[in-house]
Amino acid sequence: MGKASAALQASVALAKKGNVERHFKMLHSKTDTDFPLKSNLRKQKVQQLKHMLLTQQKMFTRPAEKNIATTVASYRVSQVIARRKKPFEDAMFVRMVFSDFEVKEELVKIIPLKGHTRGEDIYSKVKEYLISENIQIQKLVSITTDGAPAFTGRTNGFLALCRKDSSFPKFFSYHCIIHQQALCAKFLNMNDVIKTVIKIAHSLQRRLFRELIEELELQHGELPFHTEVRWLSKGKVLYRFNQLLPAILTFLKERNEETFVGILEDSNWLQDFAFLVDITEKLNDLNLKLQGKDKHILEMISEVKAFSEKLTLWEKNVMRGELKHFPTLNKQIETAEIPYERERFFNIITSLKEEFEKRFSDFKRIELVCQFVLFPLSNINVEESVADPINLWPVVPNEKYPHLISVAQQVKAFFPSTYLCESTFSSMNFIKNKYRTRLTDDHLDSCIRHGVTNYSPDFKKIVDESECQVSH
Incomplete structure (x- = not known):
């Protein structure tokens, strides 16, 4: 008692x-x-x-209020550290659409692949995880991949094995839109110009060149380094190289680099370079529009389609010599002593347009459905009643239009790109650094999850449910 x-x-x-x-x-x-x-x-x-x-x-019986505040603060600091990925495979993200049409994008799991990374290895690991977590795979509507052979192989690729599995429903699959756009950019067929720019950029002695820049009081600073594959970095290098071209030429002459000086004074090479600066800038603008979270698939398809239509316009302009959309090339033509190579640039733009049409042909199958979901009342003026047409779906009675609502939810669940996975792998590479003394698969999964999630813990509830120690 x-x-x-x-x-x-x-x-x-x-x-x-x-x-x-x-x-x-x-x-x-x-x-x-x-x-x-x-x-x-x-x-x-x-x-x-x-x-x-x-x-x-x-x-x-309980800690003082200061102890509670301190504990909450410690949890918040831990969250900030995890989000910053400070001193962590296949990542699986899910895009969920709820009955009220609210969309959530979250990391499902970082799945470690030890040994082989074949399609059957990825499939078995994913299937094993889905079963262990009792995830309702029948609700799957689409799968987005980066187009790697392990995913797209016709017989033993991940997608092929999923389609053979009777537990998987029929689903729509496609190659990431951002990847497709980047692959299109590689078909410019002007690698000789790019390689020359990169070679000159890497040959510059950074300290001496920076001193020349400061002496000339130029605002652009030194050249950024280029990383292979990434077209955004190529565009930045080309743009900065063009801005610093007079200073680079002066520097190379002072260093007696006759080979590079000869290239930079060649009118034909400069004409190709100027065109490449303009077209990569346009491709980079498109790439940036496609990046980011919470993108709807039709938004990205529309951006790509609009760019393809612009290519048709630029074809005609280039052939007629109307270069208002190519300011760098136009400036070079005005000062050049050689004829303007209109047919060469026309053919490059034509090849680029054909590549876009070929790579994005799959999306024509769903384009009309996506348009209807995003703009269900496109022929009716609903500006006064509905600010965003897609927000109309939550108020449509399910009893009256069950099939339409089901289609709308499925379309909203489409992942248009692997942007989230790409950004997550960047985070993972940062977290898995040489200063980590120990990093298990579970620890890596937890660190990445905290770094990329949209959710924030209820710190007050965590503290209330914990047994905080009283200081003595």
């Missing part, structure tokens, strides 16, 4: 009726006189004594 505590004095006794009566008569006999029953004075005294008792008990 617990002990009873006397509020009027700091004494305790076993909680028996006789003990409590004897204690009250011996030590508090005047209480009823000094504090009459049902009086405000008695109520105030009881509240005062109760408050004093609770204050004393807090020292032993």
Whole structure:
């Protein structure tokens, strides 16, 4: 049996009726006189004594408020560190559409692949995880990949094995739109110009060249380094190289680099270079529009389609010599002593347009459906009632249009690109650095999840459910 505590004095006794009566008569006999029953004075005294008792008990039964605040702060600091990926395979993201059409994009799992990374290896690991977590695979509507052979192989690729599996529903699959666009950019067939620019950029002695830049008081600074495959980095190098071209030529002449000087004074090479600067800038603009989270597939298809239509316009402009969309080339033509190679640039743009049409032909199958979902009332003026047409779907009665709502939810669930996976792998490479003394698969998964998730923990609830230690 617990002990009873006397509020009027700091004494305790076993909680028996006789003990409590004897204690009250011996030590508090005047209480009823000094504090009459049902009086405000008695109520105030009881509240005062109760408050004093609770204050004393807090020292032993729960941590002080400062300790709680400190614990919450420590959780928040841990979250910030995880989000910054400070001193962690196949990543699987899911795009979920709920009954109210709210969309969530989250990392499902980082799946370690040890040994082989064949299609059957990826398939078996993914299937094993889906079964272990009891994930309802029948709700799957599409799979987006980076186009690697392990995913797209006709017989033993991941997608082929999923389609052979009866537990998988029929699903739509496609190659990431951003990857497709980047692959199109590689068909410019001007690698000789790019390689020359990169070779010159890497040959510059950075310290000496920076001194020349400062002496000439140019605003662009030094050249950025180019990394292979990434067209954004190529575009940046080409743009900066063009801005610094006079300074680079001066520097190379001072260093007696006759081979490079001869190239940079060649009008034919400069004409190709100027065209490449302009076209890569346009491709980079498209690439940036396609990047980011929470992108709808039709938005990205529309961006690509608009770019293809621009290519048709640029074909005609280049052939007619109207170069307002190619300012760098136009400037070079005005100062060049050789004829303008209109047919060469026309053929390059034509090849680029054909590559776009070929690579994005698969999306024509779903384009009309996507248009209807995104703009269901495109022929009706609904600006006053609906700010965003796609927000109309949550108010459409499911009982009346169940099939339309189902299609709309499926289309909204399409992942248009592997952007989230790409950015997650960048985070993983940063986290898996040489300063990590120990990093298990589970630890890596947790670190990446904290770094890329949109959710934020309820720190107050975590602290309330924890047994915080009281400082002594």
